[in-house]
Amino acid sequence: MPAEGATLGLIINPVAGMGGSVGLKGTDGEDVLREAWRRGARPAAEDRARGAVLRLSDSATPLRVLTGSGESGEDVARTAGLDVEVVHRSAPGPTTSADTRAAAEIMAARSVDLLLFVGGDGTARDVLSAVGDGVPVLGVPAGVKMHSAVFGTSPRNAGHLAALFLAGSPAARLREAEVMDLDEAAFRGDRLSARLYGYARSPYERHLSQNAKAGSGMSSEASLDLAARQVAAGMRPGRLYILGPGTTTRRVAHALGLSSTLLGVDAVVDGEFVGVDLDEQGILEAMQGRETWIVVGVLGGQGSLFGRGNQQISAEVIRRAGRDRIIVVSSLEKLIALETASLHVDTGDAEVDAMLAGFVRIETGPNRSTLFKVEA
Amino acid sequence: MSIEPKEYQAPVWHEPVIHQMGAAGRRGVLFNRVEKEVEAAVEPAESLIPDGVRRRSRPALPELSEPEVLYHYLRLSQQTLGMMGISLFGTCTMKYNPAVNEAIAWRPEITEVHPLQHEDTLQGTLEIVHRMDLILREVSGMDQFVFQAGGGAEAAYVNCAVTRGYHAARGELEQRDEIITTIQTHPSSAATAAAAGFKVVTLMLDENGYPSLDALKAAVSNRTAGLMVNNPDDMGVYNPEMKEWVRIVHEAGGLAFHDSANFNGIIGKLRPREIGFDACMFMLHKTFGAPKSGVGGPAVGAYGCSAELAPFLPSPLVAFDGSRYHLDYDRPQSIGKIREFWGNVPVVVKAYAWSLAMGAEGMAQVSDLSVLANNYMEKGLLAIRGVTRSHPEATSPRLEMTRYSLQTLKEETGVDIHDVQNRMTDFGIDAPWTSHEPWLIPEPFTPEAGEMWGREALDSWIAVLKKVSDEAYSNPEHVKAAPHRQAVHRLKPGATDDPATRAMTWRAHQRKTAR
Secondary structure: OOOOOEEEEEEEOOOOOHHHHOOOOOOOOHHHHHHHHHOOOOOOHHHHHHHHHHHHHHOOOOEEEEEEOHHHEHHHHHHOOOEEEEEEOOOOOOOOHHHHHHHHHHHHHOOOOEEEEEEOHHHHHHHHHHHOOOOOEEEEEOOOOOOOOOEOOOHHHHHHHHHHHHOOOOOEEEEEEEEEEEOHHHHHOOOOOEEEEEEEEEEEEOOOOOOOOOOOOOOHHHHHHHHHHHHHHOOOOOOEEEEOOOHHHHHHHHHOOOOOOOOOOEEEEOOEEEEOOOOHHHHHHHHOOOOEEEEEOOEOOOOEEEOEOOOOOOHHHHHHHOHHHEEEEOOHHHHHHOOOOEEEEOOOOHHHHHHHOEEEEEEEEOOEEEEEEEEO | OOOOOOOOOOOOOOOOOHHHOEOOOOOOOOOOOOOHHHHHHHOOHHHHOOHHHOOOOOOOOOEOOHHHHHHHHHHHHOOOOOOOOEOOEOOOOOOOOOHHHHHHHOOHHHHOOOOOOOHHHOHHHHHHHHHHHHHHHHHHOOOEEEEEEOOHHHHHHHHHHHHHHHHHHOOOOOOOOEEEEEOOOOHHHHHHHHHOOOEEEEEOOOOOOOOOHHHHHHHOOOOEEEEEEEOOOOOOEOOOOHHHHHHHHHHOOOEEEEEHHHHHHOOOOOOHHHHOOOEEEEEOOOOOOOOOOOOOOOOOEEEEEOOOOHHHOOOOEEEEOOOOEEEEOOOOOOOOOOOOOOOOHHHHHHHHHHHHHHHHHHHHHHHHHHHHHHHHHHHHHHOOOOOEEOOOOOOOOEOOEOOEEOHHHHHHHOOOHHHHHHHHHOOOEOOOOOOOOOOOOOOEEOEEOOOOOOHHHHHHHHHHHHHHHHHHHHOHHHHHOOOOOOOOOOOOOOHHHOOOOOOOOHHHHHHHHHO
């Protein structure tokens, strides 16, 4: 946990969010950016960055900020009166994702206590590709697409959380958070393709017990582990279990003594892998002649069940397994934190989406479950 | 009413832990040595203790004189950070406990009796218990009450044990292993169901602030053992579809339990049995005017049920044959004991005295005043900058309490609910209650006005929150550094969440801080 003399990396993607204001579904790539400018979009990321940085300059913790030149961080940080060191200068012209990656790499090499970036899923992906799980990462929401789970709920809340974390507060803890992104080119053609790119270590604010009456139950980590063990213990001989991507299903694999692929889909029979990192075809082949159960977690900050981040588990796979053979595992905290009170399915097949809609049971802890609404 | 909040000043004693006070050999009372004749007749005291459990070294007890002890606890009582100010502690239903009821409960007819006395010498006490049972039957529509449970959670556990007994008697216990509850029902329902071996299915809230009928329909099955639910719930939201809920659960073969802990907003207005519930639970130490005494008792969770479930109730039951009261142990289907004897009788006596003083009309007035006071507060509180209500668009009624959020205040000023709690105590307001875990609404607080606080107190509470909100917008650092006028400054957060640092005993504290 950081404390005295903390170092913050600050990366602003100055064009983040521009596409959204003029009806584009993202702002990734130079062509799209040009189109956004042509349609009259103006940068808004700096405003959102200011909201977050304001909270940091309020904080009593002495802070050193490593950032990019000008609009990629320096301007906002200096205006806020922070101690600034420019570690990356972008070439003249619009900032590119290469700038984001280059700056993030330097910050990771300098072991910043926290890398705060201002942008959307595209920026999150660039940051992740540069730093992996090397340094903690937190997003200030400013993009068009925000399926990743690394963002604060608002710029100011992100700033508040960053300040807590940098001050070493026990209220700020790290967890693994999904970095997801839609393929914008496909999205603009009204065809979706979303991927789970990986997990960043990201701070979140936990509620400390402030009085006897509130009490604190089992931590969500422990509950989730026990739920995963229960799922593993409930597996029956001869059945095929398809483990979707993510850290939640990885817990199920661990409970079986297996190490699953984090971003891929694996298949288990009788406690052993019969396939790892399978594509749709691989899954369908493994299903031949076997009763099949699908085990998935909830992906991303917007609560995707199928279709985003786990497309390998296709509509056909779901149809053949059947709705009653889907096991969903998630912490209650994650469900509560979702932006909407429902989970989303987008399998590309309207019939399967309709079959999945309604209430689904979610295992939230040992002998604990909840019913959660699923919408197509 | 315009009230200018005045800051209060708590006494600051810097009082040490009692183990750090006194001196070796100091005593409060010196006892004479036991006379030789007595010792010879009884043998030395040590010999009464079996070898296996006898201490090898003397206990490290504090050594103080009697006045030192009295002053110490008097000072501590002044440092409790609460229960001295205006206390609108949501879901706790804080109310005044009349001194006369205390005096009655301290009479020797109560304090000098023992549950193992012969029934013939306990007729008066049994009469009080039986009459309280009759009052609660009238209030709830149930057919039989039992007072054995030492609190609300234990009464919830009684329900789980009765549910088990009921399904076992029908040969369905193995199949019916699920209890349904809601995310805004008190967590003790889920916890006791789990403790009794059930799987717990928790329903989330819909836009209206309560779970939808569709969610319930998706949850019930031939595995459903029962439903355990608060209504109004822990946010004061009343689910108007509850009759249909009970019907659906019954249709699936389950039992329906109304956790009536939040009864202050409906007492005298509706009876759980008439909605269809098979059982309910009242907390005599809150709704019925006996002292809440902090969390931990002594308390009574009065559990009542239908005639159909009564055979499963814990034993003994207090029964009346028209001329004589007796303790009925002859109940073959009983779940047995939940707790020793027949409950905390002094608490039953206080609740009985309160009920007689209130009468049926007085009880009905309790819910009128509680709901009126809460809605009065809502008008005042929602006019304060940075304060919003949970489910702002919901039309479902809020009865005796309302869940608010300071998320807007936090977004705009960086001041959170804990800062506000701390600052409010500087003005003689007991820190408002937030919410049970997990928080569904960010930065929550939940005042419950109840029937006994006058309008002046409610106006003061509102005025203090208004003042703290103004401070948050003009001088947030001052609020974040609060409290400024309390017996101790803000506690460092986190220590009590960490098993490595929290300690329940002095010895554990020494062990954990030595490292």
